[in-house]
Amino acid sequence: KAGVTQTPRYLIKTRGQQVTLSCSPISGHRSVSWYQQTPGQGLQFLFEYFSETQRNKGNFPGRFSGRQFSNSRSEMNVSTLELGDSALYLCASSTGTSGRAGEQFFGPGTRLTVL
């Protein structure tokens, strides 16, 4: 099976712009989660989508949003970028069944730099 893929791998934006990141989960996985990783804050949960519905949400401002399509592919969007949004954004997929959600398969991440 192909692993989780994320595009693009690297992105450079300026403050105030918006960005869309894409994630393709492992075939058959219905849950996609997004995480932000920074040296200062570590790994922080953004949100999780299961069967096109947001099932869980972390403590991030409304500038961070996401969606999931019928084929389970997911996108996350960050509007009005700030310098502090510079981070590695990781996507992970899982079957999403109760309790098994912790068994996640991660993509390589998208490195976002905001100038």
Added chain:
Amino acid sequence: AQSVTQPDIHITVSEGASLELRCNYSYGATPYLFWYVQSPGQGLQLLLKYFSGDTLVQGIKGFEAEFKRSQSSFNLRKPSVHWSDAAEYFCAVVIFGNEKLTFGTGTRLTIIP
């Protein structure tokens, strides 16, 4: 407050030596427990998991972890480390019914020859 704690930010061990990485959690009920590893420039990979049953669980790459309810701990161990084990290790939990994975702050492992 509910949390998962990794007390050691950075650990250095010699190649061939044994390893133990600590993880403690603070939740009302026993969560599902996981260890992940992140090699430089890569995503995370699941090493092992604990849901219930036998408190000593085996994972990939020769790692094992022991769940101790009385100490609210889930420490990761390896009898003999290899240079390729140098990476960052994350303990994580999921509370049953809330399918959100919460990570500890991570422990960076350095291997010296």
